[in-house]
Amino acid sequence: MTESRGEATQASATGREVNDTMSEARKIRLLVAKPGLDGHDRGAKVIARAFRDAGFEVIYTGLRQTPEMIVSAAVQEDVDAIGLSCLSGAHMYLFPRIVELLRERGVDDVIVFAGGTIPDEDISALKKAGIAEIFTPGTSTSVAIDFVRTHVRPRP
Amino acid sequence: MEIIERIRQRDVRAIARLMSLVENNAPEATAALKELYAITGQAFIVGITGPPGSGKSTLTDQLTKEFRGGGKTVGIIAVDPTSPFTGGAILADRIRMQQHSLDAGVFIRSMATRGHLGGLAKATGDVVNVLDAAGKEVILVETVGVGQDEVEVVKTADTCVVVTVPGLGDDVQAIKAGILEIADIFVVNKADREGADKTVAELQAMMGLAPGRSDWSPPILKTVATQGQGIAELAQGIFAHRAHLDRQGLRQTRQRERSRALFLELLQEQGTRRLLERASANGTLEQTIERIARREMDPYSAVEELLAKAGL
Numbered sequence A: 001m002t003e004s005r006g007e008a009t010q011a012s013a014t015g016r017e018v019n020d021t022m023s024e025a026r027k028i029r030l031l032v033a034k035p036g037l038d039g040h041d042r043g044a045k046v047i048a049r050a051f052r053d054a055g056f057e058v059i060y061t062g063l064r065q066t067p068e069m070i071v072s073a074a075v076q077e078d079v080d081a082i083g084l085s086c087l088s089g090a091h092m093y094l095f096p097r098i099v100e101l102l103r104e105r106g107v108d109d110v111i112v113f114a115g116g117t118i119p120d121e122d123i124s125a126l127k128k129a130g131i132a133e134i135f136t137p138g139t140s141t142s143v144a145i146d147f148v149r150t151h152v153r154p155r156p
Numbered sequence B: 001m002e003i004i005e006r007i008r009q010r011d012v013r014a015i016a017r018l019m020s021l022v023e024n025n026a027p028e029a030t031a032a033l034k035e036l037y038a039i040t041g042q043a044f045i046v047g048i049t050g051p052p053g054s055g056k057s058t059l060t061d062q063l064t065k066e067f068r069g070g071g072k073t074v075g076i077i078a079v080d081p082t083s084p085f086t087g088g089a090i091l092a093d094r095i096r097m098q099q100h101s102l103d104a105g106v107f108i109r110s111m112a113t114r115g116h117l118g119g120l121a122k123a124t125g126d127v128v129n130v131l132d133a134a135g136k137e138v139i140l141v142e143t144v145g146v147g148q149d150e151v152e153v154v155k156t157a158d159t160c161v162v163v164t165v166p167g168l169g170d171d172v173q174a175i176k177a178g179i180l181e182i183a184d185i186f187v188v189n190k191a192d193r194e195g196a197d198k199t200v201a202e203l204q205a206m207m208g209l210a211p212g213r214s215d216w217s218p219p220i221l222k223t224v225a226t227q228g229q230g231i232a233e234l235a236q237g238i239f240a241h242r243a244h245l246d247r248q249g250l251r252q253t254r255q256r257e258r259s260r261a262l263f264l265e266l267l268q269e270q271g272t273r274r275l276l277e278r279a280s281a282n283g284t285l286e287q288t289i290e291r292i293a294r295r296e297m298d299p300y301s302a303v304e305e306l307l308a309k310a311g312l
């Protein structure tokens, strides 16, 4: 039950839901993070808003995050997924490092996906390194949203 | 229970997972909260509230630095609103708190209101208890940007800091009646902006009009959170208020009030839920409602009848 106290009684008393969007069984929590030094944050903000509008709880940590900071935030926030955005070209170091740190901390139920200016030739290496999917410029946000919805691990 | 042991050992992942279970109202959460309850009540809880964009997160960040400097461990709960249209939320308070993200003595958790009114999420009190049980000495609770009657933080915090900024209007528009009354400490943040002294004077005048609280008169402090100015004084003010609470035995009083509120709330919530479950089991609830709608029965007798059937 995720409704507010007052609404909860009202809703069940009338057999109607006061607000369907609020009483969805479990919210998916997503961390949107920008690793490294690049200041291109438009894409990350677009993604954060798109996921919010799709009903996700999006934790946005802002620019210039080290892999350590991202993993620490992901653990404290107990997110279901991490979406990384990188337009600086440093993705081949930053993305795998984040997956590695997650593994080191024993986190195996969080999916990591990413977007930004990632050349096609890097994608298969990144996937091997544990990035579940890459969404390059031009992909519709709804594709990424569907991807997360279908791949997020069920939890209580 | 394994999770209890891990929380006592300050295991970050266990703490974080229990918070999610609590937020999602999972049965495991209630079981864990039952076991942890006895070791809660140790932390000092500070509420930070005020209008949107007034600098609550920046102040929370700076206060955390100050408390860490004093050797205290800190838990932060930062609440942001859920969109009523989509049910989603962007939780962005953390952006201002990044300097603590690698400090093992600080635990930061963002929460969405999920439709709960009052400036906090429904589960905020329980999440505070989890941090308390996990040994955090000071817990800072940042509310959503509030208007005037979102004052629920007063039920959670030992000390309430109400933040305002200069230039919100001719009189201190954004902190009217409700908010004014819950302040243990006023902060005029963004004091680098024009009009800070005027805002302080206005607050003083408003407090002169407020019903007298003889035991504690809330100090009005100026800060520039982005530059760390006035933060040491704010921390001192918080500790002074805490000393005041201790001196007067008021912390126990507040804890008793909080226990009462929590107990009554749970009772009300679960009592109603069980009654409704029972009443709707065989469709009688809908039938009764239908009869009330057709004026065949009055709602007052219907309620009495239902309670009588439950033996109440």
Ligand code: B12
Pocket: A037, A038, A039, A040, A041, A042, A043, A044, A046, A047, A082, A083, A084, A085, A086, A087, A088, A089, A113, A114, A115, A116, A117, A135, A136, A137, A138, A139, A140, A141, A144
């Ligand atoms: C706008 C822009 C800027 C703006 C940034 C404004 C801002 N706050 O974001 C400004 C002018 C500041 C800027 C500066 C620079 N830029 Co610039 N910039 C661009 C430009 C033209 C568009 C980027 C953009 O905003 N696109 C719109 C957003 C919505 O799209 P997006 O970020 O790609 O995101 C989409 C997808 O990639 C995906 N996505 C992105 N992130 C994520 C995350 C997840 C989880 C998911 C699912 C999807 C996803 O979904 C989004 C929506 O479809 C690109 C060129 C390009 N074609 O990409 C260059 C570009 C990124 N910039 C570049 C460079 C080199 C720079 C500078 C270094 C230039 C300089 N020498 O000073 C500086 C560096 C600034 C810094 N501090 O890092 C290069 C990067 C080269 C590289 N990767 O090796 C590019 C590619 C231009 C180029 N072709 O050379 N830039």
Ligand SMILES: Nc1nc2c(ncn2[C@@H]2O[C@H](COP(=O)(O)OP(=O)(O)OP(=O)(O)O)[C@@H](O)[C@H]2O)c(=O)[nH]1
Pocket: B051, B052, B053, B054, B055, B056, B057, B058, B059, B093, B096, B144, B145, B189, B190, B191, B192, B193, B223, B224, B225, B226, B227
């Ligand atoms: N000039 C000035 N700007 C400040 C000060 N404190 C905070 N800010 C800026 O005000 C903006 C909002 O600060 P936050 O700390 O996010 O405010 P908030 O009250 O937490 O905002 P919400 O959580 O969205 O309600 C940021 O751009 C800060 O950098 C200050 O003392 N002076």
Ligand SMILES: [Mg+2]
Pocket: B056, B057, B058, B092, B093, B142
């Ligand atoms: Mg904030």
